[in-house]
Amino acid sequence: MNAARKLTYRDALREAMREAMQRDGRVFVMGEDVGRYGGTYAVTKGLLEEFGAERVRDTPLSELAFVGTGIGAALGGMRPIVEVMTVNFSLLALDQIVNNAATIRHMSGGQFSIPLVIRMTTGAGRQLAAQHSHSLEGWYAHVPGIKVLAPATVEDARGMLWPALEDPDPVLIFEHAQLFGVTAEVSEGAVVDIRHAKVAREGANVTLITYGGMLPKALQAAQELVADGIEAEVIDLRVLRPLDSESFLASVRKTRRAVVIDEGWRSGSLSAEISARIMEQAFFDLDAPVARVCSEEVPIPYPKHLEDAALPQVDKIVAAARALFGAAAQ
């Protein structure tokens, strides 16, 4: 196999775009401040210099208009990568995403497909308060017609873009703001799929099911549970729509216990969907009710201590997992 290299999550995303643009002349990048500014999170830095302003397009502050333009360009034969600064701002483009991107294939009787990739930042943790910190990927995962990816690792940051561009349907990629600086080794030319969840850590006693920015916290919780004699298996969902139920059901059938960790709010969340599927399909394999660790039901507050309190944290995950073993393990 090819040699492994160390990369940050941010660099991996950039490399993936650069490679896609080199490989396919139809690929171009469009969004607010992707060019001259270098990208809000510096993901697109340097691409303008390399590919020019035709293929790295700075847009006005017009989420609705430029996301819609991406849809039209995809319909017209291009392979656009649209960057929306954060998921909160994508709400200004919700109409285009939900009413057009997700529906046109179906409404046209399968005549038109929309090979569009929309990337955006999600998640809290940087004290950016209630209009820049939310995790709304679960909402998008509700909508048939789009696919929703959540790269939690550098490998997926590097590898998910190309299959997303090859996919004939609109794909939304959610990049958690806390992950940009994460560094890891990736092997050159590693190929990843965008269909399956992945076992991020093997274990026999409880399954921690999570995705995106919560994966590092779940892995750390698994580490801490070892002291209690609990071996946790950690499932990285990777793909939020369509959900790969088989992966987490197989794990839960083995461990007989599950904790779902989701940075979205609990009510009406992705975690609720996962928990329901476990209940529907693995109820008799369970030794304890499914537990959930989600964000508190509050717009994310600004002060650090309140923001921390609002989010799923390692200690909450550990406590939720322990509680599934009854008094003996506590």
Place this chain on the structure above:
Amino acid sequence: MSRGIASYGREFCLRLVRNMLRIRRMEERCAQLYGEGKIRGFLHLYIGEEAVATGVMANLRAEDAVVATYREHGHALLRGISMNAIMAEMFGKREGCSRGRGGSMHLFDAATRFYGGNAIVGGGLPIALGLALAHRLQSIRPVTACVFGEGAIAEGVFHESMNLAALWQLPVLFCCENNLYAMGTALARSESQTDLAKKASSYNMTSASVDGMDVLAVYETAKSASAYVRETGKPYFLELQTYRFRAHSMFDPELYRDKAEVEEWKKRGPIHNFTQQLKRAGLMSEEDFLAIDHEVLAEVEASVAFAEAGQWEPVEDLTRDVYTEAT
């Protein structure tokens, strides 16, 4: 300026100096505090643009309403929110004007009718329309001042709001702070028509453009604009041409503009130029200036001490204020 500076009187002019300095010194301190980690999140400084808020806010009355953006420290301060409450908010303390829940970008204050710092570009415009409509329906005559950057003009919501305000004749004073850049995007790279007053005329809205680096020019233009809104009940679009001296936020390496350009604009610094004019006209001495500055710096230090001494909201109260009634 048609009117001679002396006709404004010494007291009025010194108040303008003081107000601009209050914003400047407060924000310079904020930048330091950001470096110390006391203020976190996004922090957008108004340094260089002080004449705009100073000239506009001086024309508002207590009954008026204000809607602003994330670059709103100066507007909030001159609207009458205490520097203490603003500073405590930036620290995230419960003594802050938003109980610490909002931070720098979300200053709110019911007492002064300050309807927020909004961090969605263009997000405040429809709110201003709604306030103005409410005033109309209640047959009261306040002006709603809606402050936003020129970047918002690219948003669909700007056009929808301009149209509706003009169509329904809503008493909104649209204050477009044109500082030439939306983050790193220069106006000309964002707009097909860079003469912003023309945008207003396409909606049949009266408009004016003014040099936003000249506090008296801003004051005069905002005076007639606000009087127009107050008297006719119709909207007005005011373009304030200005420049931000600092980075967009604390995360911006400023790759998109030349240092020389920034230096050119700094020569037009609103505080420096106005104080020079006042000195030339014999309305203010260097000692006067230093005395004001001294008092302002003391106000700033007191606000920092106030914020430091403030309390953290207990974590048990995390979910308070999500609904009016606790659930």
